Amino acid sequence: MNNDSPLLTLFGYFAMLSLFAVGGANAAIPEMHRVAVEVMGWMTDRQFADMFAISQLSPGPNVIIVTLIGYHVAGFTGAAVATAAMIGPTCMMAFFVTRFWDRFKHARWRIAVQAGLVPVSLGLIGASAFVLARAADNTVMAGILTAATVVVAFFSRINPLWLFAAGGALGLTGWL
Amino acid sequence: MSDPAAPLPTTPPDAPPPHRPPLSEVFLAFVQVSVSGLGGALPWARRMIVERKRWMTAEEFNEAFALSQFLPGPNTVNFSVVFGQRFGGAPGAFVAMAGLMGPPLIIVTILAVLYAQYGDLETLGRILKGIAAAAAGLLIAVVAKMAAPLFTVRWNSGPVIAILAFIGVAIMQWPLPYVFLVLSPISVALAWFKR
Numbered sequence: 092m093n094n095d096s097p098l099l100t101l102f103g104y105f106a107m108l109s110l111f112a113v114g115g116a117n118a119a120i121p122e123m124h125r126v127a128v129e130v131m132g133w134m135t136d137r138q139f140a141d142m143f144a145i146s147q148l149s150p151g152p153n154v155i156i157v158t159l160i161g162y163h164v165a166g167f168t169g170a171a172v173a174t175a176a177m178i179g180p181t182c183m184m185a186f187f188v189t190r191f192w193d194r195f196k197h198a199r200w201r202i203a204v205q206a207g208l209v210p211v212s213l214g215l216i217g218a219s220a221f222v223l224a225r226a227a228d229n230t231v232m233a234g235i236l237t238a239a240t241v242v243v244a245f246f247s248r249i250n251p252l253w254l255f256a257a258g259g260a261l262g263l264t265g266w267l
Numbered sequence: 268m269s270d271p272a273a274p275l276p277t278t279p280p281d282a283p284p285p286h287r288p289p290l291s292e293v294f295l296a297f298v299q300v301s302v303s304g305l306g307g308a309l310p311w312a313r314r315m316i317v318e319r320k321r322w323m324t325a326e327e328f329n330e331a332f333a334l335s336q337f338l339p340g341p342n343t344v345n346f347s348v349v350f351g352q353r354f355g356g357a358p359g360a361f362v363a364m365a366g367l368m369g370p371p372l373i374i375v376t377i378l379a380v381l382y383a384q385y386g387d388l389e390t391l392g393r394i395l396k397g398i399a400a401a402a403a404g405l406l407i408a409v410v411a412k413m414a415a416p417l418f419t420v421r422w423n424s425g426p427v428i429a430i431l432a433f434i435g436v437a438i439m440q441w442p443l444p445y446v447f448l449v450l451s452p453i454s455v456a457l458a459w460f461k462r
Binding site for chain 2: 138
């Protein structure tokens with residue numbers, strides 16, 4: 092795999108990954124981390140955490156983190172290839188499945204498949220949160236900030252922007 | 268047994284949507300959803316499509332969104348395709364998807380260039396470190412909110428499957444496809460035989 096050009100690797104990898112990303116891009120974060128940091132050595136743990144932070148700051152779907160990874164690996168072409176690979180196959184799938192979905196609205200297998208996938212994607216998104224916290228919280232203060240954010244976000248409907256602003260300000264002033 | 272002249276209780280199920288929005292309007296609507304959505308575009312998509320444009324009822328929206336979540340891949344992107352397909356076939360799906368992805372792609376590419384240039388700056392690193400810690404906390408809170416209903420229902424296999432998926436990916440660091448291909452059939456089978 093290392094002999095391939097980075098573009099082919101990016102394309103093949105993200106196209107494959109997208110098909111297992113049930114629960115959205117957030118469910119695939121640990122796998123992206125595993126491959127980008129540990130298997131391929133494209134970036135450090137810290138850079139991965141930075142990219143996740145940047146993707147959260149940008150408006151739009153969370154999947155946009157693959158654009159950042161693609162750019163980091165192979166510039167503008169890499170960004171385009173990674174993004175197209177991550178959304179292309181699943182858009183096709185969504186397009187064709189929509190056309191016959193309604194017919195199976197009450198089919199037992201469809202209800203079982205849908206109900207069965209919920210806990211799997213919950214576990215995967217939980218794993219994402221764990222991997223990100225481990226990458227971001229390498230000091231005690233950062234861990235405390237993460238814990239405080241959990242409490243605030245769980246019990247209020249505060250706009251995430253305020254939490255990012257508070258985190259950024261604490262980081263800038265050297266608290267973390 | 269039924270009187271053919273009896274009034275229909277509701278609109279017939281096959282009735283076309285009241286009006287087909289022009290593609291340019293669909294494009295602009297999704298552009299707007301994408302630039303206002305921070306930390307998930309779902310609430311904005313609902314506001315736009317159900318409340319402002321009235322292109323779908325709340326129920327239709329929920330069903331389309333359930334489908335988008337169940338399919339692999341990014342949920343909101345899937346939703347744009349599902350919505351676009353229903354309202355304008357292939358061109359509709361493409362236009363909605365392009366509207367949703369276009370602005371974030373431009374913004375994030377600019378950020379990627381800036382990061383490549385200035386990522387080593389110590390100041391920027393410190394700010395991003397704080398944001399990353401907050402973003403991780405935010406995701407943990409999302410997971411906690413999602414998990415709450417699963418754990419309050421009387422005993423079911425959900426929590427066990429969720430914990431196994433978590434351990435496999437987060438602790439054992441096994442590749443996602445393996446974990447997914449082993450756990451999903453088990454979980455679906457359990458859902459099938461439940462009742």
